[in-house]
């Protein structure tokens with residue numbers, strides 16, 4: 001159909017869950033700008049625009065080398081006019097004027113600072129900004145009533161806005177593991193979220209807890225939380241039933257299973273003592289003996305001998321474990337794309353609890369992530385390649 005040399009340089013399938021996206025990103029300058037615009041849209045509660053920018057960024061993340069000209073983008077999916085304008089601006093001028101002006105805007109800066117408080121979402125931040133509250137100082141002077149989460153968020157603001165390292169995630173894993181096996185021998189704990197995808201830092205640490213015998217996990221969360229509390233590990237915790245609602249409530253949404261799915265949002269107190277106790281960087285010496293080196297105090301915490309870390313705990317029955325594992329490993333866009341694929345391409349409803357075939361009107365069972373991908377007619381993508 002095309003007479004001239006229209007070369008499609010890159011070929012990328014349109015759903016992010018059909019692609020392998022590692023942490024290696026050859027187009028970070030482009031994707032950073034698009035991610036900033038996505039974040040700004042999300043913070044302004046323009047979800048559709050946010051997703052469009054996220055999808056565009058995800059396509060660029062999947063490319064095997066840097067984009068150097070607009071012609072290379074021909075034929076690529078998910079690149080809307082707005083995203084293309086942003087990319088063109090960067091390729092021609094070295095930066096996106098829209099991204100730069102957004103970053104400098106008072107509103108964006110205020111939204112960032114305020115939603116940087118644990119427990120503060122876009123809605124609350126927007127309300128405060130309209131009342132003239134643009135920063136932490138103004139918030140404290142305003143006499144606004146803060147809920148328990150927000151009070152804890154404000155109290156530990158600096159720590160919680162400091163990235164969590166993989167090393168600290170490992171220390172916390174060890175603590176959670178101790179808690180879990182102490183309260184229920186045989187219970188199992190898995191690191192999920194960004195660290196399962198191989199990220200070296202994150203905004204929190206996420207864990208999924210289950211027991212190989214169905215039903216034994218009931219009542220587990222309060223016990224784990226009590227254990228952690230009694231040992232002084234928790235600065236804050238709120239345990240809830242899983243009330244996460246998928247954006248599209250399909251007929252297959254297994255609401256009857258919801259009440260067994262518990263989640264705990266917490267703030268851990270991670271002490272130097274625990275860091276020393278748990279991570280043992282062993283160094284081989286000449287005589288073959290190993291010595292345990294003393295970790296340096298965290299430069300960010302100064303003289304404080306501990307830091308606050310956000311930790312998410314989820315408990316799932318073993319029958320739903322594979323779905324919970326897949327649903328909580330992320331990335332957020334990868335999850336969204338999996339559900340979109342399931343709905344639009346397979347007439348199925350996927351959640352963190354189950355997979356429902358709307359045509360056959362049956363739940364499709366799975367005991368591993370591989371089986372879920374197979375049910376969906378997708379090639380298996382391992383966690384390290386879900387960094388979309």
Ligand code: GTP
Nearest residue numbers: 193194202203204244327328329330331332335352
């Ligand atoms: P960082 O923590 O920022 O490093 O990245 P992350 O990928 O670990 O993000 P996060 O901890 O926010 O979420 C981890 C995964 O859990 C993501 O895939 C989310 O989509 C998923 N998730 C977060 N909250 C919920 C929820 O309430 N319900 C369900 N089902 N999934 C959730």
Ligand code: MN
Nearest residue numbers: 193194204206
């Ligand atoms: Mn996380």
Ligand code: MN
Nearest residue numbers: 193204206312
């Ligand atoms: Mn989380």
